[in-house]
Structures are given as C-alpha cells and as structure tokens.
Amino acid sequence: MKRSAERLRGRYRYSIILLKQLVKTDFRIRYQNSVLGYFWSLLRPLFLFLVLYVVFVVILKTGGDVPHFGVYLLLGIVLWNFFIEVTSGSVASIVGKGDLMRKISFPRYVIVLAVSVSALINFSLNMLVVVFFMWLGHAEPNHNAFLFPLIVSELFIFSLSIAFILSAMYVRFRDINYIWEVIVQVGFYATPILYAFSFISDKSTVLAKLIMINPVAQIIQGARYGLVTDKTTTIGDVFGTNYSVFIPLGIVIAVLLFSVVYFKKCSPYFAEEV
Amino acid sequence: MPDIVVSVKHVSKNFRLPQERTGTVKAGFTRMLHHRNKRIETQHAVKDVSFEVSKGEFFGIVGRNGSGKSTLLKMLAGIYQPTQGSVSVKGKLVPFIELGVGFNPELTGRQNVYLNGAMLGFSEKEIDGQYSDIVNFAELEEFMDQKLKNYSSGMQVRLAFSMAVRAKADVLLIDEVLAVGDADFQRKCFEYFKKLKKEKITVIFVTHDMSAVREYCDRAMLIENNKLALLGDTDKVAQAYTKLFNVIENNKGSTDSESSRWGDGAVVVSSVESSVSDESIKLKVAIQANKDFSGLVIGVRVRSSTGKEVTGTNTKKEKVQIPEITKGEKKLITISMPNIFSDGKYSIDIALQHADGITVSDWWDDATMLDIKKKRRLPYDIDPGFIIEVS
Numbered sequence: 281m282k283r284s285a286e287r288l289r290g291r292y293r294y295s296i297i298l299l300k301q302l303v304k305t306d307f308r309i310r311y312q313n314s315v316l317g318y319f320w321s322l323l324r325p326l327f328l329f330l331v332l333y334v335v336f337v338v339i340l341k342t343g344g345d346v347p348h349f350g351v352y353l354l355l356g357i358v359l360w361n362f363f364i365e366v367t368s369g370s371v372a373s374i375v376g377k378g379d380l381m382r383k384i385s386f387p388r389y390v391i392v393l394a395v396s397v398s399a400l401i402n403f404s405l406n407m408l409v410v411v412f413f414m415w416l417g418h419a420e421p422n423h424n425a426f427l428f429p430l431i432v433s434e435l436f437i438f439s440l441s442i443a444f445i446l447s448a449m450y451v452r453f454r455d456i457n458y459i460w461e462v463i464v465q466v467g468f469y470a471t472p473i474l475y476a477f478s479f480i481s482d483k484s485t486v487l488a489k490l491i492m493i494n495p496v497a498q499i500i501q502g503a504r505y506g507l508v509t510d511k512t513t514t515i516g517d518v519f520g521t522n523y524s525v526f527i528p529l530g531i532v533i534a535v536l537l538f539s540v541v542y543f544k545k546c547s548p549y550f551a552e553e554v
Numbered sequence: 555m556p557d558i559v560v561s562v563k564h565v566s567k568n569f570r571l572p573q574e575r576t577g578t579v580k581a582g583f584t585r586m587l588h589h590r591n592k593r594i595e596t597q598h599a600v601k602d603v604s605f606e607v608s609k610g611e612f613f614g615i616v617g618r619n620g621s622g623k624s625t626l627l628k629m630l631a632g633i634y635q636p637t638q639g640s641v642s643v644k645g646k647l648v649p650f651i652e653l654g655v656g657f658n659p660e661l662t663g664r665q666n667v668y669l670n671g672a673m674l675g676f677s678e679k680e681i682d683g684q685y686s687d688i689v690n691f692a693e694l695e696e697f698m699d700q701k702l703k704n705y706s707s708g709m710q711v712r713l714a715f716s717m718a719v720r721a722k723a724d725v726l727l728i729d730e731v732l733a734v735g736d737a738d739f740q741r742k743c744f745e746y747f748k749k750l751k752k753e754k755i756t757v758i759f760v761t762h763d764m765s766a767v768r769e770y771c772d773r774a775m776l777i778e779n780n781k782l783a784l785l786g787d788t789d790k791v792a793q794a795y796t797k798l799f800n801v802i803e804n805n806k807g808s809t810d811s812e813s814s815r816w817g818d819g820a821v822v823v824s825s826v827e828s829s830v831s832d833e834s835i836k837l838k839v840a841i842q843a844n845k846d847f848s849g850l851v852i853g854v855r856v857r858s859s860t861g862k863e864v865t866g867t868n869t870k871k872e873k874v875q876i877p878e879i880t881k882g883e884k885k886l887i888t889i890s891m892p893n894i895f896s897d898g899k900y901s902i903d904i905a906l907q908h909a910d911g912i913t914v915s916d917w918w919d920d921a922t923m924l925d926i927k928k929k930r931r932l933p934y935d936i937d938p939g940f941i942i943e944v945s
Contacts, residue, residue: 294675301672309660383651384673385632548635551628552569 295387302394303401310398321405329354329413336474344476345511348419351410352508356473356500358406363439363496364464365399370443371450371457378554388547392447396440403432414507424506431506435499438532441539448546451553471497477513485518492518495528556608558644559725559756560630565639567600567625599625602639603782605775607725610754612747614767614774614788616795622780623760627651627729630758645724648674652729654714659703663694663713666702670714674721684720692716711739719746725756744770762860764792764898765933796859796899817916821847821879821906826921828902830893835924837889839904848878849909854889856924859899864935866903870911896937897928 311317333350336342343349370392374381377391414421450456470491472480481488491497498515502525505512516522600622607613617623628634629641631649656673657666667688671681681688689695692712702710747770750757761767767774767788774791776784776798784794820843827838837854855866869876879885902922906915928937 293677297672297675297677300678301669305658305661305665305669308665309658312660380656380673382628382633383655384649386673551633 295390295393298386298390299394299397302390303397306394306398307401321402322409325354325358325406325409328357329409332357342475342479344478346476346478347509347511348417349476351413351417351419352504352512353474354413355410355504355508358403358410359435359500359503360468360471360473360496361406362399362403363435365402366396366436366439367442367446368460368464369399370395370447371460372447373443374447374451374550375554378551381551381554388550389444389543392440392443392543396436396443399439400436410507419508420510421507422510424502424510427506428503431499431503434495434529434532437536438495438499441532441536444539444543445535448543448550451546451550467494467496470494472501472513477501481513481518488518492524493527493531495532498525498528556611558606559609560607560613560644560758561640561642562603562605562626562630563640563642565600565603565626565629565636565641566598567622567629567634568596568598568637570596598780600629600636600777601780603777604639605782605785607756607758609756611773612751612757612759612771614771614791615758615760615777616762616764616767616774616791617777617783618798621777623777624651624729626777627727627758627760631727643725646675646722647725647727648721648723649727650718650721650729651727653711653718657702657710657714660701662701663698663705666713667698667717670717674717676720688713688716688720691719708736708739715739715742715746723755725758726750727758727760729760730762764795764860767792768931769933815916815918817906817914820845820908820915821850822916823904823906823918823921824884826902826904826918828922828924830924830926833893835891835893835895837902837922839887839889840884841887841906842884843879843881845881846878847915850876850879850915851907851909851911852876852887853905853907855903855905856895857901857903858935859901862935864895864900868905868907868911893926894936894938895924895926895928896932896935897926897930898935900924900926900935 307318311320314320316323329350332353336353337350343352346352373391373395374388381388413419446456446460471494472491477488480491492501492515501512501514505514515524515528518524519527603626615623615626625634627649628651629636630643631647631651632641632643633649633651654666654670656669658669661669667685668678668681671678689698692709692715694709694713697705697709702713705713744766747757747766751770759766759771771788773786774788775782776791776794778798784791821841822844823839824842825838825840829836829838839852839854841850841852851868851870853866853868856864858864876885876887900923901920902924903917903919904921905917907913907917908915930937
C-alpha cells in the first residue's frame with residue numbers, strides 16, 4: 281500500500297513537471313515576435329469590450345431592461361471564450377503531440393490539461409479586465425459573488441471533460457474538428473451571451489428551460505447574477521426552484537465520468553494511431 | 555538468482571494496416587455497414603518474443619531494418635501496448651528513442667534545456683543545480699540564449715546528449731543514438747557507455763554496430779522476421795547477424811544481379827577471385843573488352859559487413875596506366891594489399907570506368923567477399939598491427 285502510494289506520487293510529480301513546461305512553452309510560443317507580448321492577454325478583452333459596448337449597448341440595444349449591460353456582455357463573452365479555448369484548442373492537441381508521444385512515454389492527459397491551464401491563465405487575465413469595467417461601470421456584485429470560484433470550477437471541469445473526449449476522438453475521426461465547429465456556432469447563439477435572457481423567456485418557457493439546462497448557459501447566468509446584477513435571470517428563476525441547478529450539474533458530472541473512462545480507454549493507443 | 559528488472563513474456567504486436575484505418579466518420583459508417591465484406595489486414599510487427607534482463611546487464615538487440623526491434627523497444631518504453639503478452643519493468647525506465655525529445659526550435663537553448671529536462675523527469679530546481687555542467691559539457695556557453703533553430707545540427711546533438719547523460723534511471727533504453735554524429739561524438743557516446751557499465755546501470759541497446767555489441771553488451775538478442783531468432787552470447791549473435799546479412803547479399807548477387815551491377819558494358823568484369831593470407835590480400839580481376847577501349851580506370855572498394863566503406867582506390871589515384879585494349883581482348887589485373895583488416899567479413903566492389911572517371915562501364919557491388927580470420931578482435935575495421943613500446 282505504502283509503496284503504491286509512493287509510486288502514485290512519483291507519477292504525479294512527473295505530470296506536474298511536464299505540465300509546467302508545456303504551459304510555459306505554449307505561452308512563450310504564443311507571444312513570440314509580438315512587440316507587446318503578454319499585454320495582448322489584457323488588450324484583447326479590452327478592445328473586445330469597446331466593440332461590444334458600441335455594437336450592442338449603443339447601437340443595437342439588445343440588453344432589454346438589464347442594467348450594466350456592457351459588463352454583463354463582457355463577462356458572458358469571457359466565460360464563453362474560455363470554454364472555446366479549452367475545447368476547440370484541445371481537439372488537435374493530442375494529434376499535434378504525436379511526434380512526442382512516439383518517442384517518450386508520459387501521461388497523455390497532461391497534453392490536454394496543459395491546453396486548459398493555458399486557457400485558465402488567459403481567463404484570469406481577462407477577468408482582471410472584467411473587474412476593471414465592473415468598477416468603472418458601478419456593477420452591483422452581491423453575496424452570490426462568493427460562488428464565482430465554484431462556478432468557474434464547474435466550467436473548467438465541463439470544458440476539460442469535453443476537451444478529453446474531443447481530443448481522443450480526433451485521433452481516429454478527423455471530422456470531429458468540423459463537427460465541433462458547427463456545434464460551437466450553434467451553441468454561441470443557443471446560449472444567452474449576446475442577448476438578455478428575457479428575449480427567450482418572454483416567448484417560450486419550454487425553450488427557456490431547454491436553453492438553461494445547458495451547463496454553459498447556467499454558468500454564465502449564475503456568474504452574471506453574482507458579479508454584475510441580481511436582475512439576471514438564473515436557472516432558478518426559469519424552473520421556479522434553485523434545486524434545478526442540479527440538472528446542468530448532473531450533466532457536467534456525467535460528461536466528466538464519460539470523458540475519464542473514454543480517455544483512459546483510448547490513450548494507450550494514441551502513439552500508434554496518430 | 556540474479557535480480558530480473560525487465561521481463562518480456564510472449565509479447566506480440568499487431569498493427570492495423572494504414573489503408574484500413576477509419577480516418578473519418580463517414581468511413582466509419584461505411585465500415586460499419588460493410589462490416590462483413592471487409593477483411594481487416596494486420597501487420598505482425600513482433601511475434602511471441604520473450605526475454606529477461608537482469609539488473610546491471612548491458613543487453614543488446616540487433617536485427618535488420620524492419621525486423622521489429624524498434625517496435626519491441628517502444629513496447630518496453632510503454633509507448634506502444636503489446637497486443638498479446640506482457641512487459642514488466644522494475645524501477646524507472648528512460649527511453650532514448652531519439653536525442654533531445656521535445657526540443658522546440660523556436661525556444662532558446664536555455665529554455666530547451668528545461669523543456670527536455672522535464673521530459674526526462676527533472677524539475678526546474680534540479681536543472682538549475684546542474685545547468686552549468688550541462689552547458690559546459692555541450693561546449694555551448696555563448697549560445698544558450700540563441701534560438702535552437704539557429705543551432706547547427708551538431709550543436710543540437712551536443713546539447714541533447716549533454717542532457718541525456720544526466721538522466722537518472724534504473725533502466726536505460728538506447729535506440730541507435732550512435733548512428734548520428736561525428737567521430738568525436740561517437741567517442742563521447744562510448745565513454746558514456748563505459749561509465750554506465752561501471753555504474754552497473756541496466757541498459758537495453760538497439761544497434762547495427764556489431765563491434766559495439768561485442769565490446770559493451772553482456773548478452774544480446776537477434777530479431778529476424780519479427781521473431782526472436784537467437785538469444786545469448788554476444789559473439790554468436792553478432793556472427794549470426796553478419797551471416798544473415800551476407801546470405802542476403804549473396805542471394806542478391808545470384809538472383810538479382812542487375813540491382814547491384816550496372817554500366818554501359820564497354821568493358822566488363824568476367825570474374826573476381828580473392829586470396830587471403832594472414833599477411834596479405836590478393837584480388838585477381840579478370841576483364842574483357844566488348845569494344846576497343848583506352849583510358850580504362852579500375853576502382854576497388856572494401857566495405858565492412860555493416861555496409862560501411864572502409865577503404866578503396868583506383869588506378870588513376872595509384873597512377874597506373876592501363877594500356878589500350880582491343881575488342882574481345884582479356885586482361886588480368888592483380889590488386890594486392892597488406893591484410894590489416896580486423897576479423898570479420900568484408901565485401902569488395904569493383905568498378906570499371908571511362909577515362910573521365912564518371913561514366914561507368916561496369917560497376918559491380920559485392921563482386922566478391924573477403925573472409926578475414928584473425929586471432930584477436932578489435933571493435934574497429936582496421937587492425938594495422940600496433941606496436942606499443944614502454945620506455
């Protein structure tokens with residue numbers, strides 16, 4: 281028992297060392313030959329906010345009666361982008377490291393984890409910008425803001441689980457890349473990111489419920505509720521009970537379990553199949 | 555009872571042939587629909603191989619290209635999963651399928667040291683501690699902040715090797731790393747091997763270099779046709795490997811002579827005979843002209859059993875004039891040299907060329923074979939008879 285525990289620790293030691301270097305390499309390569317380098321991680325959401333503000337708050341006015349709609353939008357986009365960066369960024373990650381996998385044996389999940397950790401770091405920088413605009417726009421965070429770390433964890437686990445499934449499937453089915461692109465396009469509009477949720481709930485309660493079951497929708501609305509304004513429609517409002525949050529949570533856990541089993545089953549054969 | 559650290563039991567590995575692979579979802583569906591009509595072809599890369607390696611042993615694996623030794627090595631390294639059988643390794647195993655695994659050309663030398671170090675299992679702190687040693691050993695002090703893509707291949711190999719020798723492992727897998735690099739680098743490699751032997755580190759070594767097998771390995775294994783052909787004494791394995799090679803070359807000579815012989819046929823070699831004594835080697839080359847010919851150049855080349863070119867010359871270099879020969883005329887050329895070769899088999903290539911030294915009249919690879927028997931065995935092709943005096 282003691283010996284196996286020791287071996288386990290030894291294995292994770294290697295994973296952590298590798299993870300650190302892969303993430304570092306990713307950042308070094310990403311901002312290579314760019315004058316502003318890491319600042320782009322901050323500048324990108326900054327400009328994004330300006331564009332969103334002009335288009336959706338000043339011109340299109342899709343915010344309905346939601347206060348602080350600019351920050352509300354930005355937070356939604358930043359969360360969605362994190363989800364996309366982890367999932368879409370991971371699809372080809374295993375295949376991309378094929379050369380490495382054929383030469384050395386290491387825990388394959390580290391590759392996918394490295395992508396998601398890079399995305400998490402990026403997300404944290406983006407959140408700095410969000411907090412800046414929250415302060416600037418006098419957003420109204422309430423005590424539910426303390427749930428934010430939990431909400432981010434849920435999003436991280438959900439994104440990572442999907443990333444595991446996609447990256448493992450991509451080894452055998454190269455169509456996954458395109459299929460996922462389509463799903464992302466649909467998901468973007470099926471998730472209340474650019475519009476106030478009242479646009480949906482005013483028209484059809486069934487559709488509202490369907491949309492809210494999506495963990496990403498529940499996560500984005502939950503985060504907005506705590507950080508930006510308690511006028512945000514959450515999953516609890518749609519179903520009439522706060523326990524309804526267990527539906528998307530259940531989906532996340534189911535996807536997580538499936539991803540672990542599937543990835544474990546596929547990963548020993550990555551080296552010969554890529 | 556020696557301590558067994560690597561145990562391979564009835565291991566087989568099959569690969570599905572690439573054409574049969576399901577590359578897209580559509581192909582997957584089609585395959586599902588036509589499942590019964592489709593025969594899945596498999597390639598048997600390794601068939602039922604079993605062996606054990608004890609602690610501190612230097613174990614060689616030899617075999618021709620495509621015999622399955624690299625697949626076997628990758629299964630030992632845990633990169634491939636065996637289709638059947640089991641591989642078990644006690645302790646930490648570090649594979650060197652290639653030097654400098656993970657090297658990224660866009661990063662600096664310094665950053666690559668940390669990256670490659672991580673692949674070998676070193677934390678940043680551990681690399682910090684030996685960073686200057688790594689750089690000094692690679693002799694790259696001034697270049698560490700340059701990007702790796704600006705390194706010459708020799709510099710890259712030096713850096714990679716400098717990292718590799720630091721790997722701490724119970725078992726090392728080394729796959730033909732010796733094939734790269736110049737003489738100086740190979741010397742460093744051999745020094746490293748000696749150090750490993752001294753420290754009693756278990757090494758599994760895949761190579762084509764029989765002299766290295768003889769010199770370093772305690773035991774060796776020959777893989778032929780994806781199966782274990784011979785396991786045991788290094789001399790016997792090395793001999794079996796060399797023999798295998800010669801038989802194939804001889805076969806080629808008799809059945810498929812076109813591939814190893816070409817030229818315009820103005821003058822052709824009709825026979826080559828060799829006689830070998832302890833002191834000298836004599837080659838008698840009989841030639842015949844198919845038309846009047848002047849300015850003939852005759853070249854000879856000696857290759858070792860592994861195909862390495864050992865030496866060679868031609869009549870132009872030796873300043874020997876071959877008089878004009880008329881159509882149908884025969885001539886006998888005798889080439890002599892002192893027997894300074896090491897024990898082993900060597901093949902002789904003969905070339906007849908026009909005066910320009912480019913146009914080939916008759917080029918014959920493996921025209922004949924030299925079987926050199928010497929009492930002692932040096933791990934080099936040449937044994938010129940050293941005289942060492944101590945005063």
